[in-house]
Amino acid sequence: xxxxxxxxxxxxxxxxxxxxxxxxxxxxxxxxxxxxxxxxxxxxxxxxxxxxxxxxxxxxxxxxxxxxxxxxxxxxxxxxxxxxxxxxxxxxxxxxxxxxxxxxxxxxxxxxxxxxxxxxxxxxxxxxxxxxxxxxxxxxxxxxxxxxxxxxxxxxxxxxxxxxxxxxxxxxxxxxxxxxxxxxxxxxxxxxxxxxxxxxxxxxxxxxxxxxxxxxxxxx
Amino acid sequence: xxxxxxxxxxxxxxxxxxxxxxxxxxxxxxxxxxxxxxxxxxxxxxxxxxxxxxxxxxxxxxxxxxxxxxxxxxxxxxxxxxxxxxxxxxxxxxxxxxxxxxxxxxxxxxxxxxxxxxxxxxxxxxxxxxxxxxxxxxxxxxxxxxxxxxxxxxxxxxxxxxxxxxxxxxxxxxxxxxxxxxxxxxxxxxxxxxxxxxxxxxxxxxxxxxxxxxxxxxxxxxxxxxxxxxxxxxxxxxxxxxxxxxxxxxxxxxxxxxxxxxxxxxxxxxxxxxxxxxxxxxxxxxxxxxxxxxxxxxxxxxxxxxxxxxxxxxxxxxxxxxxxxxxxxxxxxxxxxxxxxxxxxxxxxxxxxxxxxxxxxxxxxxxxxxxxxxxxxxxxxxxxxxxxxxxxxxxxxxxxxxxxxxxxxxxxxxxxxxxxxxxxxxxxxxxxxxxxxxxxxxxxxxxxxxxxxxxxxxxxxxxxxxxxxxxxxxxxxxxx
Numbered sequence: 001x002x003x004x005x006x007x008x009x010x011x012x013x014x015x016x017x018x019x020x021x022x023x024x025x026x027x028x029x030x031x032x033x034x035x036x037x038x039x040x041x042x043x044x045x046x047x048x049x050x051x052x053x054x055x056x057x058x059x060x061x062x063x064x065x066x067x068x069x070x071x072x073x074x075x076x077x078x079x080x081x082x083x084x085x086x087x088x089x090x091x092x093x094x095x096x097x098x099x100x101x102x103x104x105x106x107x108x109x110x111x112x113x114x115x116x117x118x119x120x121x122x123x124x125x126x127x128x129x130x131x132x133x134x135x136x137x138x139x140x141x142x143x144x145x146x147x148x149x150x151x152x153x154x155x156x157x158x159x160x161x162x163x164x165x166x167x168x169x170x171x172x173x174x175x176x177x178x179x180x181x182x183x184x185x186x187x188x189x190x191x192x193x194x195x196x197x198x199x200x201x202x203x204x205x206x207x208x209x210x211x212x213x214x215x216x217x218x219x220x
Numbered sequence: 221x222x223x224x225x226x227x228x229x230x231x232x233x234x235x236x237x238x239x240x241x242x243x244x245x246x247x248x249x250x251x252x253x254x255x256x257x258x259x260x261x262x263x264x265x266x267x268x269x270x271x272x273x274x275x276x277x278x279x280x281x282x283x284x285x286x287x288x289x290x291x292x293x294x295x296x297x298x299x300x301x302x303x304x305x306x307x308x309x310x311x312x313x314x315x316x317x318x319x320x321x322x323x324x325x326x327x328x329x330x331x332x333x334x335x336x337x338x339x340x341x342x343x344x345x346x347x348x349x350x351x352x353x354x355x356x357x358x359x360x361x362x363x364x365x366x367x368x369x370x371x372x373x374x375x376x377x378x379x380x381x382x383x384x385x386x387x388x389x390x391x392x393x394x395x396x397x398x399x400x401x402x403x404x405x406x407x408x409x410x411x412x413x414x415x416x417x418x419x420x421x422x423x424x425x426x427x428x429x430x431x432x433x434x435x436x437x438x439x440x441x442x443x444x445x446x447x448x449x450x451x452x453x454x455x456x457x458x459x460x461x462x463x464x465x466x467x468x469x470x471x472x473x474x475x476x477x478x479x480x481x482x483x484x485x486x487x488x489x490x491x492x493x494x495x496x497x498x499x500x501x502x503x504x505x506x507x508x509x510x511x512x513x514x515x516x517x518x519x520x521x522x523x524x525x526x527x528x529x530x531x532x533x534x535x536x537x538x539x540x541x542x543x544x545x546x547x548x549x550x551x552x553x554x555x556x557x558x559x560x561x562x563x564x565x566x567x568x569x570x571x572x573x574x575x576x577x578x579x580x581x582x583x584x585x586x587x588x589x590x591x592x593x594x595x596x597x598x599x600x601x602x603x604x605x606x607x608x609x610x611x612x613x614x615x616x617x618x619x620x621x622x623x624x625x626x627x628x629x630x631x632x633x634x635x636x637x638x639x640x641x642x643x644x645x646x647x648x649x650x651x652x653x654x655x656x657x658x659x660x661x662x663x664x665x666x667x668x669x670x671x672x673x674x675x676x677x678x679x680x681x682x683x684x685x686x687x688x689x690x691x692x693x694x695x696x697x698x699x700x
Binding site for chain 2: 023
């Protein structure tokens with residue numbers, strides 16, 4: 001279970017982040033000011049800290065100064081689009097920053113990247129008869145290896161990490177292909193079809209009209 | 221060319237020219253005096269010689285008992301006389317046809333063209349003396365010449381005296397003066413150079429300071445030194461630097477305020493947007509959203525949207541206020557307060573707060589709608605700060621020639637630190653509390669703007685836990 005500390009003064013945003021985290025089964029804990037946030041972070045029981053900059057009592061940068069020696073990765077949440085602020089945050093040792101407002105999946109994607117970097121994510125995901133080893137890029141179905149192209153592999157991993165979430169084509173494009181492929185949603189469709197066919201996920205990886213795709217979790 | 225070079229060179233030239241002119245004039249004057257003295261001396265010499273010549277002729281005639289002396293006799297007398305002359309005082313006698321009769325050494329001198337022409341220029345009848353200086357083989361002779369009648373014959377007698385010494389003296393003096401002039405010019409130029417540089421040094425200092433100020437160092441001030449003009453200039457430049465500093469600080473403050481305003485605005489806009497986008501997104505991408513979750517998420521979206529609406533409304537008001545001219549008309553203060561009270565009734569009853577008003581009968585010049593909105597905002601803030609059952613007092617009256625409206629509540633109050641910042645846009649003493657009440661943090665900023673338009677000042681007195689009093693002080697000039 002991944003534990004994430006949310007230090008955010010706006011109650012609704014904190015609640016929203018917590019709800020977003022819960023859909024990928026991350027455990028969120030909220031603190032509403034800098035002081036209590038720093039005190040909580042120092043305990044070192046968290047895998048990641050989401051830190052707002054404009055906080056009462058103590059701002060995000062000050063909190064960062066206190067907690068940077070704990071070794072817990074930090075992602076800044078900021079309403080500013082000021083480059084200087086971002087640079088300051090990153091220089092203080094933050095792993096990343098997210099500019100408000102953000103989409104739920106963007107937040108999850110950033111969290112994922114940071115967690116993977118600090119080896120906090122599972123390397124092997126099992127889904128029914130499928131077993132996916134992310135680090136060695138091997139996927140087996142009942143122990144039999146399945147041949148997937150690298151992009152197809154990325155697609156199935158993304159869906160496995162975001163089960164039960166409706167993922168838009170744009171989101172897939174930007175996460176797997178990068179932003180330069182923007183607009184080429186046909187590519188996504190072809191890859192999803194290949195994945196479905198090769199892994200026999202026809203009923204599981206379903207199309208949601210006008211939105212994209214969703215991988216149903218196996219327990220339902 | 222630099223100023224110090226110009227001043228130095230022009231002064232130096234003037235001084236050298238002046239010294240030269242003065243010394244030349246002095247030297248010439250002295251020389252002229254000496255020449256004049258020498259002239260009179262030469263003339264008396266001439267008279268003596270002429271008299272001797274005439275006397276000798278008479279004496280010779282008497283001695284030889286001739287009736288008339290022959291030209292040869294006279295020539296002999298003349299030759300004797302001229303030969304008796306000193307070496308440096310040669311003399312010569314010409315006959316009436318201006319032919320040389322006899323002369324002392326050097327005879328060539330008396331036959332030079334210049335001398336002959338000079339002698340030719342003297343009329344027979346003239347009884348005055350002509351003098352002139354001739355240069356002959358590096359010797360200057362002062363020559364006196366005149367016609368004289370001896371033994372009924374006309375002769376031209378010419379006596380000369382060597383005056384080379386005078387000219388040598390003059391040349392020597394000229395040389396001396398030139399040397400002294402050169403040395404003194406060198407000394408003067410040195411002194412002048414030092415003086416000019418010292419005098420103009422404050423200028424380069426001023427220059428350095430000006431550059432520093434131009435480079436943005438507005439704090440720097442010039443020390444007053446040097447002559448009065450420089451001190452005055454330094455004074456004026458300091459005054460200029462003062463006003464530059466004040467203006468720069470003012471502009472910086474404005475820019476900073478704007479920066480803070482925009483940062484706050486971005487924060488205030490993005491916070492609700494983040495919740496709205498986040499929850500809407502959640503509802504869209506999540507497979508199973510329970511009814512409880514849905515109503516919670518939707519509720520938050522509605523709440524945050526309202527916050528945005530309130531923010532944009534207040535923002536528009538603020539922007540509109542900045543651009544519009546107020547339409548002021550005489551309005552009765554008690555009537556305005558009464559109307560505001562009426563429009564506040566729903567809020568007052570909702571929060572169970574009472575409002576007691578006491579107002580003197582004053583008429584002020586104001587934009588009625590704006591002024592009511594000012595009163596409304598301030599009383600609304602008081603209501604927000606008050607607990608259930610508390611009373612808010614509004615008192616309006618004249619004080620020190622100004623109209624003072626005081627709104628007092630007995631609510632939560634605030635710390636001194638908060639009281640200082642409370643008029644800043646987006647400042648909220650208790651963020652979560654004011655957000656729940658739908659505040660955007662712009663109410664008091666709006667009030668300040670409205671007050672400014674009415675030449676009024678807003679001040680505030682508050683104590684944590686005891687309540688707050690807001691004063692609207694309207695200048696007496698607005699009072700009718």
